[in-house]
Amino acid sequence: MEASPLNAALLLLTLAAEPSGGPRMHRQDAPLPPRPPTDALAAPIRPHALGQNTTLYVNFEGVELTECNPSDSRRDCSWYNFEQPFPPFSGTIQTQVGVLQAMRSDVADYGIRVTAQRPESGNYTMVVYGGTEAEYGALGSAPAGDCDDEVPNQIAFAHLDGELSEWVNGGATTALHEAAHSWGLDHIDAEGSIMFPSGNNSPTYFRDECDLMVEDTDLNPGQASCPEVNMAHCGDSSRQNAAARLTRLFGPAYVDMQAPTVELLEPRDGQYFQAPANFDVVFETNDDQHPQAYSVWAWLGDEPRPADDSVRVDPGFSVTDLPIGTWEFHVVVADEAGNETEVDFTIEVGEDPPPDPATDEGCGCRGGRSPGALGWICVPLALARRRRWG
Numbered sequence: 001m002e003a004s005p006l007n008a009a010l011l012l013l014t015l016a017a018e019p020s021g022g023p024r025m026h027r028q029d030a031p032l033p034p035r036p037p038t039d040a041l042a043a044p045i046r047p048h049a050l051g052q053n054t055t056l057y058v059n060f061e062g063v064e065l066t067e068c069n070p071s072d073s074r075r076d077c078s079w080y081n082f083e084q085p086f087p088p089f090s091g092t093i094q095t096q097v098g099v100l101q102a103m104r105s106d107v108a109d110y111g112i113r114v115t116a117q118r119p120e121s122g123n124y125t126m127v128v129y130g131g132t133e134a135e136y137g138a139l140g141s142a143p144a145g146d147c148d149d150e151v152p153n154q155i156a157f158a159h160l161d162g163e164l165s166e167w168v169n170g171g172a173t174t175a176l177h178e179a180a181h182s183w184g185l186d187h188i189d190a191e192g193s194i195m196f197p198s199g200n201n202s203p204t205y206f207r208d209e210c211d212l213m214v215e216d217t218d219l220n221p222g223q224a225s226c227p228e229v230n231m232a233h234c235g236d237s238s239r240q241n242a243a244a245r246l247t248r249l250f251g252p253a254y255v256d257m258q259a260p261t262v263e264l265l266e267p268r269d270g271q272y273f274q275a276p277a278n279f280d281v282v283f284e285t286n287d288d289q290h291p292q293a294y295s296v297w298a299w300l301g302d303e304p305r306p307a308d309d310s311v312r313v314d315p316g317f318s319v320t321d322l323p324i325g326t327w328e329f330h331v332v333v334a335d336e337a338g339n340e341t342e343v344d345f346t347i348e349v350g351e352d353p354p355p356d357p358a359t360d361e362g363c364g365c366r367g368g369r370s371p372g373a374l375g376w377i378c379v380p381l382a383l384a385r386r387r388r389w390g
């Protein structure tokens with residue numbers, strides 16, 4: 001092949017992007033400013049009981065932090081990174097669910113619930129998923145050294161917005177890496193594991209080995225944050241077993257026994273449409289691990305439930321060209337753990353256009369008195385306000 005100037009330029013670009021033949025490694029942690037004295041007015045802390053489940057809340061929604069020490073997820077305050085607000089993460093909901101799924105898979109053996117919905121009560125670690133690597137100088141940061149999770153409401157940071165907003169594995173690694181720092185875990189010298197001091201967008205995992213603690217990206221050995229715990233797990237104060245540490249803190253696997261809640265927003269149960277009917281079925285879905293990839297089965301009347309599900313972040317779907325008739329819809333939504341919720345509703349499709357609500361003011365229902373027949377249709381006044389969903 002002839003070496004043209006264009007080929008040479010392309011080769012240079014490739015070399016610049018991948019200097020060592022693989023994806024560039026990024027520094028996991030930004031250095032923290034000096035820690036101020038503990039805030040005398042801090043909210044009371046209920047220490048985490050060893051071996052009890054915890055909740056890891058990934059905040060994709062943006063946040064404006066105020067100043068406090070120690071940091072407190074419940075009050076949105078931190079002793080650093082409070083200078084400017086974090087805008088909402090600009091990545092797609094699919095990326096967010098992908099990050100959450102990868103995180104759940106990484107912590108599947110430990111008592112850690114991962115959610116992107118802020119808990120209404122109880123202790124939780126918050127990872128603020130916002131800001132860019134360029135702005136903060138690294139992929140993330142977190143307070144360190146809390147070996148027993150005595151301050152269980154700390155705030156960690158993952159700066160994956162901007163150029164890295166499509167990272168899924170790297171996002172999960174960073175969120176877990178920083179959360180684990182806030183639980184007292186140190187860096188180790190095992191590349192490809194979550195506690196390695198630098199990372200990229202490759203999948204990682206928590207190691208179940210006694211790995212040498214290192215203090216920087218050059219992999220120099222350092223002073224372990226939790227030498228006594230290391231000694232108990234590894235017989236060596238400078239070696240850390242991440243799996244043993246997480247089990248000690250949070251116990252065995254978090255078991256999701258809670259079925260999702262699924263509320264029908266549109267159409268209304270019993271709503272009337274003119275044939276052929278075209279409409280979107282819209283649900284409000286919630287779960288202890290929301291958002292996630294839900295499995296959805298939908299079928300009509302006395303048909304058997306389909307064998308195959310469709311997997312989606314939003315369990316809603318579109319109905320097209322539904323002919324005249326009374327149609328009973330059955331929809332089952334299952335969370336990732338397989339807990340199911342069923343929603344049933346009925347749609348009426350007839351020849352006539354729906355009555356104009358403006359001429360039927362004050363009366364939600366019209367027609368005759370014979371249940372089951374088309375004449376007995378409840379036509380809510382809100383019918384005309386139906387929104388379009390893209």
Ligand SMILES: [Zn+2]
Nearest residue numbers: 028029181197
């Ligand atoms: Zn780190």
